[in-house]
Amino acid sequence: MEGAKAMADLGWKEDGKCVDMDVDIFFEKYEEDIGLRAVIDRMCARCPIAQECLQWGISHHEWGVWGGIYLENGEKSDEYNNHKTDEVWQELLLQLTHDTGQAYE
Numbered sequence: 001m002e003g004a005k006a007m008a009d010l011g012w013k014e015d016g017k018c019v020d021m022d023v024d025i026f027f028e029k030y031e032e033d034i035g036l037r038a039v040i041d042r043m044c045a046r047c048p049i050a051q052e053c054l055q056w057g058i059s060h061h062e063w064g065v066w067g068g069i070y071l072e073n074g075e076k077s078d079e080y081n082n083h084k085t086d087e088v089w090q091e092l093l094l095q096l097t098h099d100t101g102q103a104y105e
């Protein structure tokens with residue numbers, strides 16, 4: 001029942017660019033495959049619900065990629081975000097702040 005509730009709570013993800021994708025690409029595969037990381041980063045930077053996704057990840061102390069940022073217990077991972085160039089961060093932050101003006105560190 002807990003699992004069903006968790007899935008219902010994640011209903012907003014239906015609007016994400018990653019809907020129906022293998023969720024492992026946001027966890028183990030992202031950690032292991034530098035080339036894949038760039039693809040995921042770009043997809044999240046173009047996702048219409050990136051803000052909501054990141055907020056969920058932070059507030060639920062999640063691990064893995066949320067809103068294009070790899071989190072560890074809800075906090076930005078240095079290890080799994082260190083491949084991101086300034087250009088990638090700029091693109092991600094633009095998407096994550098486009099209508100709120102809220103800044104993410």
Ligand code: SF4
Binds near residue numbers: 043065066068
């Ligand atoms: S921001 Fe990335 S991980 Fe989150 S819903 Fe969009 S595509 Fe999926």
